[in-house]
Structure formats: C-alpha cells, structure tokens
Amino acid sequence: MSSNDKLPQLAAALRFSVLAYAMAYGVSAHAASEAVELNTLSVQSSVIGTSEEKDVAKYPGNRTVLSQEQLKKTAATSIDGALQHVPGVKVQDETGTGVLPNVSVRGLSGSRSERAQFLMDGVPLTLAPYGHTGQSVFPATFNTLDRIDVVRGGAAVQYGPNNVGGVINLVTKPIPNQWETQISNRISAYEDSDNLMNNLYLRSGGWLSDDFGIQFSANTLNGDSYREHSDTDVTNFDIKADWLISDSQELQAFIQRYNSDMEMPGALSPTAYEADRQQSQRLNDDYEATATRWHVKYLQDLDWGNSAQLEVLTFGHHDTRNFVWGFNTAGGHWADxxxxxxxxxxxxxxxxxxxxxxxxxxxxxxxxxxxQNLILGMRYVYEDVDYRLRQTNINTGAVTVPRDWGLKTDAVAAYVSDELGFMNGRLKVTPGVRFESIHMNFEDRNSGATDSNQINEVLPGITAAYNVTDEWVAYANAQKSLRAPQIAQVRGAGDEEGEVSWNYELGARFTKGQSSFNAALFQVDYKDQLQWQSATQTFANIGETRHQGIELSGRYATQNVPGLSLGLAYTYLDATSEAEGPNKGNELPYASKHQVSWDATYDFSGYLSTLSGFYYSDAYSDNANTVEEDATGATGKIPSYMVWNFNVSKELYQQNNTTLSVDFSVNNLLDEEYYFRGVDTSPVGRYPGLGRSYNVTANLTF
Known part of the structure; x- marks a missing residue:
C-alpha cells in the first residue's frame, strides 16, 4: 500500500480531531493550563499527572521523579548517567555521551532501550511505537530536560504499547513566567586522554502577554569522548509555544530538529582491552541520524459533572538513521x-x-x-518504516543488498480508566482496560514477498492506593502489557501475536516534607517473548521469562542540619528464563541481582557538594550462563562494578533576575575499570565503561 493510499485515513483522523474541537467549542470552564477545581474536586487528565515530585506521594505504584536539583547534584552529564540512580534501572553506556542509551528496566532487554517506553512531555519518543521500538535515534539531550519521571507500575492502561518495564517521561524545561535567557556551557576532559567534549546550551523564552508564551532552545555536543574513534557532533533545536485562547481553551505546540553524526569506537578483544581500554579496533564503525518531530495539544475545559476536560493531541515525526560497521566474512565471528x-x-x-x-x-x-475521575481516550497511529541493509566488499567494491524491507502499520487503541474514591478519598481504586488493534503490512522488496499481521489484544489493569495516614500510602497494582512484533519478526510464516506480560506490584510509601521512603515488591511474568527459530526460519512465542524482586529507596533531609540531604536505594532482582529447554531457570543476560545507588549532599558555606555513586553486581552475558570468558570476549561473566561521582556547585553572583553559577564534577572518581559485553553493531568483545572524567560547567541566567 502506497503512502498516497494512507491519505484518506490520515484525513479521516484529522477530521475526527476537528470534530472533537468543534464539539468542545464554546463550553465554558477555567483556564486549561491548570486542573479545574469545583466543589473541592479536580479533574486529572493523566494517570501520571505532570511528572512532578508532588505526583509521587499518592501514586498507586513504584515511581521515581528525578528533579532538576537531583539531576545537577549527582554529577549526571547525560540521561544515561541520571537513570543509573533509579531503582530497577540499568544502563549500558555505549558512548559516554548519552546519544545511544541502552536502558534496561527490571532485567528486560536493554539493547537500544527496546523495552523501555520513552515519552517526551507525554508524547511517544520511540521511532515507531509499534513496529520498531528500539531507540536507535534518541532525539533527547540532557541539558534540555527539567526532570525525568520513571514510572515502573500502574500506567499501562493509558500509556502503551511496549510498557512492560513502565514509562520513562522526559520533561523539557517549561516556558518561564517572565522572559528569561539561559546560557550554559560544559567542558569535559578525560583521564589519560587529550580528548575534550563541549556541551553548549542556549534557551530564551517567556510569556509575551497574559495569553501567549514561547521558548527557543538549542543544545550542541561537539568533540571527542573518552576513547579513540569517538568524534561526536550533535545538534538539538526546538521551539515550544503556549496560547491561552480563552478562559477555557489552550493550545500547546512543539517542534524539534535533531542531528547526530558520530564515530563508534566499538568493543575490544580481551587482549586489546588489557593493553589499552581507550583504543578502538572498530575503525569502520560510524553512526548518523536526523529527526524532525512535532506535536500540537489542544485542551478545552468543560462543565460536565463537577469538572471535565477535553484534550486532543496530534503528533508526528520523520526520522532517518544509518549505522556503518565492519563485517568479517573470512572466518570466525563477523564482529570479532x-x-x-x-x-x-x-x-x-x-x-x-x-x-x-x-x-x-x-x-x-x-x-x-x-x-470518580473518569478518563476515556483513543489513539490512531500510522507508521511507515523503510528497513535496508547494504554490504560492500572492501577489496572489490561489489555491493549487495541482503535486506530491503518495508513495514506499514495502522494501529488503533482505546482505553478507559475510572478512579473511584472511597472513605473521604483515603482509598482510591482505579480499574481500567486498554484495547489494541494493530494491522501490519510487510514487504520484502528483494523477493517481492508480502505478509500481513493482525493483532487484537485486550489489556486490563487495576491500581489501588490507601492513605493509611497523611504520610503513609499503601499501594498495589496489576496490569497486562503488550509489545507488538517488530519489523524483523513480521515476515516468513507471519501471524505472530504480540509479546504479552502480566505485571504486579505491592508496596508502601512514606512522604514527609523533603524526606521519603518507598518499598515495593514486583513481579513481571513475560509469557510470549518472540525468539528466532533457525530450523524453521520463523519467530515463535516461546520466550517466557520471569522478573521479580524488591526495590527500596529512601531520602532524608532535615532542617536541623541545613543543606544536608541523604539518599539511598537498593534493588534485588531475580530475572530468569522460564522457557522449556536447557536454559530454563538460568539468569537472564545482563541482569545484575543487586543494585545500589546513593548520594550525600551538604552545603559548605555556599558550596553545595555531593558525593554519589552506584553499584551493580556481576551478571551473565548469555542465556547459557557461561562463566569463563572465551577468546573473543563474546561470552563470559561480567564483573561487578562500583562508580563514585563528586560534584560541587557555587552561585557566584545573584541580583534581581540574573544568576551566575559554576559546577565542577568528577565522574568515576576512583577511575573504576569496568566493562559490558558488545552492543548491537559491535556485539563481540568487552565494551569499556566510562573512565574518570572532569567536567566544568558555567551557567548564566538573566
């Protein structure tokens, strides 16, 4: 089916949006930028709210919001680095820059963050939410963010698909009330290297009148990372606007242009790693990507019931990416x-x-x-994915095209959730259900073969939260989650159903002022992970896995010792294969049983100093749980590692609306040498973790 054939469907979807606008037009209420309050009640249009710290206290699931303050003081220089401090999250830092994160939640596969549901300002960030969930283009840079919200449970009904591990919402910096300009520049230097990385961030915006605000931002990342063959050039520009059309109507808009061009140092053989872990043996490997993204959100307050709100979100993006890598056909593993x-x-x-x-x-x-707080929603998504692979012989220049695929997806989702409040609001129970109808059309342009796949899945969920006291909340949730077949799987025999899982949580949370404590038991029963069957050259739904454990986190801050804040988190994870066969009961690859993160902050006469870090226990790198490393570094146990970071910040000048501050940080303070196994286009060998680095940041806001 051609793109032109999709125009009537897109037009119909747009007509639906316009009709929704027309239905809402002229109905009065309060300003749409805030929750409407009538008779002490407010309407909540999202189960995760606005992803602020205040949304966590009463939330019926395990959740972590990393505030702007937390992001700064833990010496994070990338989204990868920030997520290392979230219980249940593990990151394989492939680049040291955050350009290509590999994020794993609760032991789910972290390659290209394929099983992490990323949002930006509540809008899907994934390349193709249904047919290609891997983040091989990640159009988000750390400096543009105000906070990060990691929701592990309870959000699957509203935010899907691919939410088995929860939802990670990246929230960009808001438009300030008064016009404001920010200039920030960070320079990073690396131990035993002449490499430098420069990170420049510019932001200017504010409300031009009582009803219109606009903000421009630009973030560039240029230089070389900690290894050879790591030249990096990233640009990220965006514009956001907010128009309060009337007392009851609001229009928000966002447009972004992202470009990335970088060398990929790749994995090292064990021998090369021991000789010089900063070198590169993969000098042919490169990566480039572009992304043009936009969304428009219309909000209309209604006076139905106690309060009501209509929201219509439209979004889209055009992304391209290209990996280039060396390939060996002379014998041995192609990526050795x-x-x-x-x-x-x-x-x-x-x-x-x-x-x-x-x-x-x-x-x-x-x-x-x-x-009651009732949420009714539906979504239509159209995806068009071109998936090519070319191979060029270095000696002869001969070119072959092993793959030239296309996948077009039409997906319709509908969901309803109803938050029921009992006992003067102390007990809230929210049953809900999501229905996904996905139609995929696959084309192999080399052979002319076509295939189609239809998936219909009902995904129920329920959450409950009970306010034991004003400070203590007990919660529980259960939800069914779906990940649609990917483009590489919708072919051959076809008719592959999606990967389905059941997620469960039981926990309690204490919140008082700036202090908090959370304990959560979790279990993920993944019933149908798709695995490749070489004998039949098809995928089969046999990859059953189980992920269970406990996540503990606490933060202590007291006014008795001004400027003192302590944070500690621990995760125990038991992630095992449940599929029949020789590997049943084995631990899943890269799933560390124990994870600890910590931070301690104290204000020494205006010098805000933080010592932080994280620890991951050892892990296997294959399903067979091979202990001894082979000669290529493809298999073998991955040792545990512990990383310490230090950050100190000082406000040098402050008068009226002008502030000048400086941050100095040392990442991997003790220069811990640790590694992962290879990733994606360089899957064999040891992939070195980031060594000691020094960062100086100057920030001027006026």
Missing amino acids: PAQPSTDIRNSPREFNVYGVEPKLSMSFGSQDTLT
Missing part, C-alpha cells in the same frame, strides 16, 4: 574486533509516524460520598 573486516555494512532506515489521540476526563461526586 581482533579480526580485520572484509566488508562494510550500512543500514539506512527511515521512519514516518503520525498520530492523533483525543481524550476526555471527567470528575463526579463529592468527598463526602463516592468520587
């Missing part, structure tokens, strides 16, 4: 870094995604009786 490459492979891919999501939220009742 110790072997010279005979060929060069490149995989150009193009993504066109459009979506529209109308949502209606309504509140009923009073605190004296039963209260």
Whole structure:
C-alpha cells in the first residue's frame, strides 16, 4: 500500500480531531493550563499527572521523579548517567555521551532501550511505537530536560504499547513566567586522554502577554569522548509555544530538529582491552541520524459533572538513521574486533509516524460520598518504516543488498480508566482496560514477498492506593502489557501475536516534607517473548521469562542540619528464563541481582557538594550462563562494578533576575575499570565503561 493510499485515513483522523474541537467549542470552564477545581474536586487528565515530585506521594505504584536539583547534584552529564540512580534501572553506556542509551528496566532487554517506553512531555519518543521500538535515534539531550519521571507500575492502561518495564517521561524545561535567557556551557576532559567534549546550551523564552508564551532552545555536543574513534557532533533545536485562547481553551505546540553524526569506537578483544581500554579496533564503525518531530495539544475545559476536560493531541515525526560497521566474512565471528573486516555494512532506515489521540476526563461526586475521575481516550497511529541493509566488499567494491524491507502499520487503541474514591478519598481504586488493534503490512522488496499481521489484544489493569495516614500510602497494582512484533519478526510464516506480560506490584510509601521512603515488591511474568527459530526460519512465542524482586529507596533531609540531604536505594532482582529447554531457570543476560545507588549532599558555606555513586553486581552475558570468558570476549561473566561521582556547585553572583553559577564534577572518581559485553553493531568483545572524567560547567541566567 502506497503512502498516497494512507491519505484518506490520515484525513479521516484529522477530521475526527476537528470534530472533537468543534464539539468542545464554546463550553465554558477555567483556564486549561491548570486542573479545574469545583466543589473541592479536580479533574486529572493523566494517570501520571505532570511528572512532578508532588505526583509521587499518592501514586498507586513504584515511581521515581528525578528533579532538576537531583539531576545537577549527582554529577549526571547525560540521561544515561541520571537513570543509573533509579531503582530497577540499568544502563549500558555505549558512548559516554548519552546519544545511544541502552536502558534496561527490571532485567528486560536493554539493547537500544527496546523495552523501555520513552515519552517526551507525554508524547511517544520511540521511532515507531509499534513496529520498531528500539531507540536507535534518541532525539533527547540532557541539558534540555527539567526532570525525568520513571514510572515502573500502574500506567499501562493509558500509556502503551511496549510498557512492560513502565514509562520513562522526559520533561523539557517549561516556558518561564517572565522572559528569561539561559546560557550554559560544559567542558569535559578525560583521564589519560587529550580528548575534550563541549556541551553548549542556549534557551530564551517567556510569556509575551497574559495569553501567549514561547521558548527557543538549542543544545550542541561537539568533540571527542573518552576513547579513540569517538568524534561526536550533535545538534538539538526546538521551539515550544503556549496560547491561552480563552478562559477555557489552550493550545500547546512543539517542534524539534535533531542531528547526530558520530564515530563508534566499538568493543575490544580481551587482549586489546588489557593493553589499552581507550583504543578502538572498530575503525569502520560510524553512526548518523536526523529527526524532525512535532506535536500540537489542544485542551478545552468543560462543565460536565463537577469538572471535565477535553484534550486532543496530534503528533508526528520523520526520522532517518544509518549505522556503518565492519563485517568479517573470512572466518570466525563477523564482529570479532581482533579480526580485520572484509566488508562494510550500512543500514539506512527511515521512519514516518503520525498520530492523533483525543481524550476526555471527567470528575463526579463529592468527598463526602463516592468520587470518580473518569478518563476515556483513543489513539490512531500510522507508521511507515523503510528497513535496508547494504554490504560492500572492501577489496572489490561489489555491493549487495541482503535486506530491503518495508513495514506499514495502522494501529488503533482505546482505553478507559475510572478512579473511584472511597472513605473521604483515603482509598482510591482505579480499574481500567486498554484495547489494541494493530494491522501490519510487510514487504520484502528483494523477493517481492508480502505478509500481513493482525493483532487484537485486550489489556486490563487495576491500581489501588490507601492513605493509611497523611504520610503513609499503601499501594498495589496489576496490569497486562503488550509489545507488538517488530519489523524483523513480521515476515516468513507471519501471524505472530504480540509479546504479552502480566505485571504486579505491592508496596508502601512514606512522604514527609523533603524526606521519603518507598518499598515495593514486583513481579513481571513475560509469557510470549518472540525468539528466532533457525530450523524453521520463523519467530515463535516461546520466550517466557520471569522478573521479580524488591526495590527500596529512601531520602532524608532535615532542617536541623541545613543543606544536608541523604539518599539511598537498593534493588534485588531475580530475572530468569522460564522457557522449556536447557536454559530454563538460568539468569537472564545482563541482569545484575543487586543494585545500589546513593548520594550525600551538604552545603559548605555556599558550596553545595555531593558525593554519589552506584553499584551493580556481576551478571551473565548469555542465556547459557557461561562463566569463563572465551577468546573473543563474546561470552563470559561480567564483573561487578562500583562508580563514585563528586560534584560541587557555587552561585557566584545573584541580583534581581540574573544568576551566575559554576559546577565542577568528577565522574568515576576512583577511575573504576569496568566493562559490558558488545552492543548491537559491535556485539563481540568487552565494551569499556566510562573512565574518570572532569567536567566544568558555567551557567548564566538573566
């Protein structure tokens, strides 16, 4: 089916949006930028709220919001680095820059963050939410963010698909009330290296009048990271605007242009790693990507029931990316870094995604009786993915095209959740259900073969939160989650159903002022992970896994010792294969049983100093749980590692609206030498973790 054939469907979706606008037009309420309050009730249009710290205290699931203060003081220089401090999250830092994160939640596969549901300002960030969930283009840079919200449980009904590990919402910096300009520049230097990385961030914006605000931002990352063959050039520009059309209507808009061009140092053979862990044996490996993204959100307050709000979100993006890597056909593993490459492979891919999501939220009742917060929504998403692979012989220049695939996806989702409040709001129970209908059309342009796949899945969920006291909340949730077959799986025999899991949580949270404590038991029963069957050249739903454990986190801050803050988190994870066969009961690759993170902050006469770090226990790198490392570094146990960071910040000048501050940080303070196994286009060998680095940041706001 051609792109032109999709125009009527897109037009119909747009007509639906316009109709929704027309239905809402002229109905009065309060300003749409805030929750409407009538009779002490407010309508909540999202189960995760606005991803602020205040949203965590009463949330019916395990959740962590990393505030702007937390992001700064823990010496994080990338989104990867920030996520290392979240219980249950593990990151394989492939680049040291955050350009290509590999994020694993609760032991789920972290390669290209393929099983992490990333949002930006509540809008899907994934390349193709259904047919290609891997983040091989990650159009988010650390400096543009105000906070990061990691929701491990309880959000699957509203935010799907691919939410088995929860939802990670990246929240960009808001438009300030008064016009404000920020200039920030960070220079990073690396131990035993002449390499430097420069990170420049510019932001200017504010409200031009009582009803219109706009903000421009630009973030560039240029230089070389900690290893050879790591030249990096990233630019990220965006504009956001907010128009209060009337007392009851609001229009928000966002547009972004992202470009990335970088060398990939790749994995090292064990021998090369021991000789010089900063070198590169993969000198043919490169990466480049572009992304143009936009979304428009219309909000309309209604006076139905106690309060109501209509929201219509439309979004889209056009992304391209291309990996280039060396490929060995002369014998041994094709990615063995110790072997010279005979060929060069490149995989150009193009993504066109459009979506529209109308949502209606309504509140009923009073605190004296039963209260309800009803959310009704639906979403249509269209995806067009071009998936190519080219191979060039280095000696002869001969070019072959092993793969030239296309995948077009039409997906419709509908969901409803109803938060019921009992006992004057102390007990809140929220049943809900999501329905996914996904139609995929696959084309192999080399052979002319076509295939199609239809998936219909009902995904129920329920959450409950009970306010034992004003400070203590007990919570529980259960939800069914879906990950649709990926483009590499919708072929051959076809008719592959999606990967389905059941997630459960039981926990309690204490919150008082700036101090908090949380304990959560969790279990993820993954019933249908798709695995490749070489005998039949098809995928089969046999990859059953179980992920269970406990996540503990606490923060202590007291006014008795001004400027003192302590944080500690621990995760125990038991992630095992449950599929029949020789590996049943084995630990899953890269899933560390024990994870600890910590930070301690104290204000020494205006010098805000933080010592922080994280620890991960050892892990296997294959399903067979091989202990001894082979000669290539492809298998073998990955040793545990502990990383300490130090950050100190000082406000040098402050007058009226002008502030000048400086931060100095040392990442990997003790220069811990640690590694992962290879990733994606360099899957064999040891991939060195980031060594000691020094960072100086100057920030001027006026």
